[in-house]
Amino acid sequence: MEIQDIEDPPMILAKKLKAASGEPKGYIQATIFRVPDNIRTTSADSFEPKIVSLGPYHHGKLRFRAFDERIKLSYANNFFRRIVGKDANLEQHVIERFRDLAQGIFEKFKNLEIASRSAYSEEISMTSAEFLEMMMLDCVFMAEFLLLQRNIHGTEMEGYLAGSFPLIKLIYRDCIRQIHLNLSPTSTLTADILELETSGHLLHLFHSSLVAGLQEKEWRLYTVDFPSFPNAEMLQAMRIQFTNRTHGGNFLDITFDENRRSMGIPQLVINDDNISLLRNLVAFEQQCHWVRKYISTYVWFMDCLINTDKDVAVLRRHKIIVSRLRSDEEVAHIFNKLRRTDALVVDFDLDNFYLAEVITHVGSYCRNKSNRLWALWNFSWLRQNYFKNRWVTIGVTAVVFFNLLTLVQTVYAILSYAKQ
Template sequence: MVAVFNKELLSWYLITLKLNETVEAGLQKVQNPTTATRSIELSQEVQAQRPLQVQKERHQPLDSLQVAVKDGTSNVEEGPKSPEPEWVISIREKLDHANQDDDAVTWSKLCIYRVPQYLREGDDKAYLPQIVSLGPYHHNKKRLRNMDPHKWRAVYHILKRTNQDIKLYLDAIKELEERARACYEGPICLRSNEFVEMMVLDCCFILELFRGAAEGFNQLGYSRNDPIFAMRGSMHSIQRDMIMLENQIPLFVLDRLFGLQMGQPDLKGIVAKLALRFFDPLTPTDEPLTNSDRTKLESSLGHTSAFDPLAELGGLHSLDVFRRSLLRIGPQPTPRIWVKRWSHSNRVADKRRQQLLHCVTELREAGINFKKRKTDRFWDVKFKNGVLKIPRLLIHDGTKSLFLNLIAFEQCHLDSTNYITSYVVFMDNLINSPEDVSVLHYYGIIEHWLGSDAEVADLFNRLCQEVVFDINDSYLSPLSQQVNRYCEHRWNTWRATLSHKYFNNPWAIISFVAAVVLLLLTLAQTFYGIYGYYEPHS
């Protein structure tokens, strides 16, 4: 059976086969001169035609052919395929990589993200650590290497205090390496040993800061003049770096190392409480509450015992723990549904395209009054009977970076609510000018350590410049609708105008009352004059 793919090549093969048979026959018996001469001429003719045949083969689009002879039967079979072009190989490698990335288990562990570029356009510096790097994203950057000797000092103090060997910590992190890598977005370009060393170094540094803030650095063996491990001016900058989204360490890694220090490897929950105490100075409210006020607050939330924001849900990292402590138990994390039916009433929109609320000046003209709400939950805004009650908000130089990183986490993490984002957008709508800030400051709602009210207004106007969120998924949307409906009633506007123009100070009130009395007397005099004309006394 013969499979023919190339007629010219087959012809060349048959001629060669015939020539070989003739040569073999000549070896067995004597050839005559004429036959030998013809054989040599035929061989030379075939050799002359061979280069031409090779050139034709180079232009053939088919794969190379292989000729096999078995049991006197000639077969033409398909040979090995030619290698694929490099660009095709590159595409196949990308598809294989995409197949590896498309793993639901891997994505479910992701919790420490790189801040998206569309958010960085507002203020890139707010997301980049300035003093200390934690984790792989900013590891070994030149401007942050000055903190490395202090990290090694923290490891030394821990080993000296616990009388343990460093290999105990290295082995523990080695076991958690794969799980820890899965928490970070994108590939981590660190070898296994480098990743483990970085984790041990950063975790020990964090734990020493947490314990020092709670127990005192002197108790841990540090000098009171220590440039890092002391509650000095640089500590505020370190806290601000440690709360950034790209500068996080998984909480379960910190739990493991802290448990080893305490002699209980499975110890959990203590690190989260230490983190809350360490980051307490960053809290955007310092409203002091009495015991009775706190009891009323807890009872309103349904708590009968001391409040613990981490009693039911474990945190992912320090930023997540701090965020949950700010929100308390009110906002419950619910999975987001990204694919929704498109409609005009339910759409994802940039906050600049949808004004949820008017500014403070416009609301006052429409009859809305403002009052400070006594609670330590800064996001818990209430509206009733024309009074907008807003908790006190403390603004300092770290507030902007804190809010931006909290917003970035809510934008990136799927199983997170948008409560912080909704609150910031709400405040941004209220504040459009320094005059709005001045009014809120007058009522005790905003307290700031910045240079002027204009800086506060600029801060809120820049916080959500590139943020996209669902306007119907905001917990403040119902409240905003109530406020807007109140402003639509003209009687409220007229009453507010009367109050602002004629009752804004005591002299205006006296003048208004005097004018009313004079008007009433004039009307009475006119009435009696007309009445006496038509009804004269007899």
């Protein structure tokens, strides 16, 4: 081998830069990530598809192959057949229309291939044909599934396909809102649909619908003693009233009125699906560094409120938590693990802390000496053992009163005897 055949590093780099010069100039931020091991190991099942997989990460796996062949293809077939029609006399026309329709959709996806691949945080090792076929089948399956939920047919169906009826409105109205309703039945989503059109996928869309409108609540959180933030039982001992907040925004919208000693927290339904959803939202925030860490902040706050089953009982009595799990201990355990990983506690942004106002006012309230004395009294041995029941309280008070009278009478008798 001659010396000139060996290229030096600058030449190799120059060739790579030249090869990359044809790539799109615009920078597309990735929004779809593999869940890192330190988060996945806390609950691997929460991050695995249960029935159907969408996208390349689980595409082709044996456990989902049967569903793809049996269900996805069936949904895609129904999608196209209902659009092009079923008239047997026009069979050739139907075939041609089907082909034109499928080709049109395929061309749309081909124009989006580079942007779609860029949405993933790692290179997708699929050919262009394989990637486009997967995208088309997954999207048509999702569209058919959502349209069937709305019972949409005929010209309205063609309108969605042509783009005159944006599909994102259907997804937001029927899918995203239903997910939120299952998560928090007493609160509502108030996001403007126009603010959500840049969302890259369903989880991103749901996250965007939750955080929309919360920016106005962002404060810089300067000082807070995280380990000593009071739990729900302690706050109740300080005479803070918990309320199920039914007016306002979504389940993240927590308020605290220091004058009324009232903390409003929207209802949260705790079941396996919702726990998995919260875990995925936290993982999304931890990987997608340019989004606000609102879910991570909410999970941290709830973890502060819930240390034991007694804290869960406090929130459950006020209908803030509705548990579908077996016990309050299990709910407490879930929240104590929800924001933790095998490495560090999940991160959140103190510069844009949407609960900063609540944290600051709660801290101010708890530093008040009279409120701390109330907590001391409520957690005292006498209070815990003798003043839980009204009739026991009356009985103990009567005993103490008569004992005091007896003591006074005895002292008076001794003093009278001494004078004599």
